[in-house]
Amino acid sequence: MTGSEPAVHEIDTTRPHPARVYDWFLGGKDNYPVDEQLGRQIMSIDAGAPRAALANRAFMRRATRALARETGIRQFLDIGTGIPTEPNLHQVAQSVAPDARVVYVDNDPIVLAHAGALLRGTPAGVTEYLQADAREPGTILEQAARVLDFDRPVALSLIALLHFVADEDGAHDLVDTLVGALAPGSCLVLSAMTADFEPENVRRGIAAYAAGGVTLVARSHAEFSALFKGLELLEPGAVSVTDWRPEGTPDGEGPVSLYGAVGRKTAG
Template sequence: MSESRTPPGGPVRPDTGVAHNARVWNHWIGGKDNYEVDRKVGDQVASIIPVVRDIARADRDFLGRAVTYLTRERGVRQFLDIGTGLPTADNTHEIAQRIAPDARVVYVDNDPIVLVHARTLLTGSPEGATDYIDADVHDPGTIVRRAAETLDLTRPVAVMMLGILNFVLDTGAALDIVRRIMAAVPSGSYLVLTHPTADPEVGGEPQVPAMEFWNENATPPITARSAADVTAFLEGLHLVEPGLVSCSQWRAAPGSTPVVPQYGAVAVKP
């Protein structure tokens, strides 16, 4: 049976006066769950860093390849997706449950507009389970405690942190969040992450002015990190080939996509 719970009740009133990441991201990937302010800011960011729409699509495609790989080739049946964002086609539970109908997926976000759409996310296979937690990435204790209501934390879990640690501006705090969550899952679990970078090796220089504009005109504030900084999140884990690379290149067909300034990696807890 599907064990899904309804998100907390009461009116949810997204702030439509300020651009918000989930809605701008939705605009970049061609969605319709956004407002004029999101489109204006998103288009301005795209004028500063024209590959931003490629980044958004590459991040989404990386999610698909990573979930498919972990479900099909590594036998993962549990996913904790932190920083869900707005639902689109091929969300984590849809990909996993197509391959393994008994897969269990817990989504985590604290964005009001994501909460509005949570019931869509909670439509999973009858054999598996799909749940939604309204929680903040800065509160890993609550995330772990509530995820344990749906996931068996004695069995491997794929922790998905795609484009979320960049909203934790303090690197020490971000490291602590990752370590606390990974400490709560057993050996054989995975960390799947993406993170924007300003590294010139992957064309990241325009990220700097783009993020400066973003932080002045949108919410929440964001930061880029170097390959060395992102590698620190993976300390103590074993990287799956090809390691830390542009997310567009992770297990993608050679030459099929351009390199984007967004790192991606999958690593297993020994």
């Protein structure tokens, strides 16, 4: 499932890439000067952008840990994986449940180039990487079924993915198809950009990304919540990712411009 074709030659280092800009915000090393340039431009608009990236990753870790501990879920499907950062989702899940099975999905050659780091799981568990487009959920489900048993609960993670997919481009259809294939007891973990907290900063940030060739969508609380239709939101509901079951000392003051939530599927 990891693929065998080298992807390094497909990586364009002349244009900024959202995964590499995100990596730069996180303090990673898998980025290029063009990505740093856009990152610094974003920071000139919103100095809190790196904090938002870090808060988003922390939300993913807390949500994954909570599901592994509290619900007994042992299967995880992470779509829009991005460049690996430690601890990654499989490390969190398998630290709680060593037998957890994790499938990562991305269609980005940058991620494929680093896929080896995604496959270092526990001997008792399984970690796999699937090279596939998030806009083709049927293909993802078919291939992920080689590793995951969709008759049992699965935690589906769409972390910082859907602000790249507008509603009119099929965001709801994507979520509906994926969630529709999951067994009762499964959960959807989702984070996405919002302009509710800092509308001007987000507007200018979206424009900066657009100048770099990247389209982003900011959703209101109501629009974000609508992605969970038919699901039961776990406490504390849809909130800024900083406010979803925070642990320890808050990193900075106030919310960041990303909503996060976890919804449980209670019926087939």
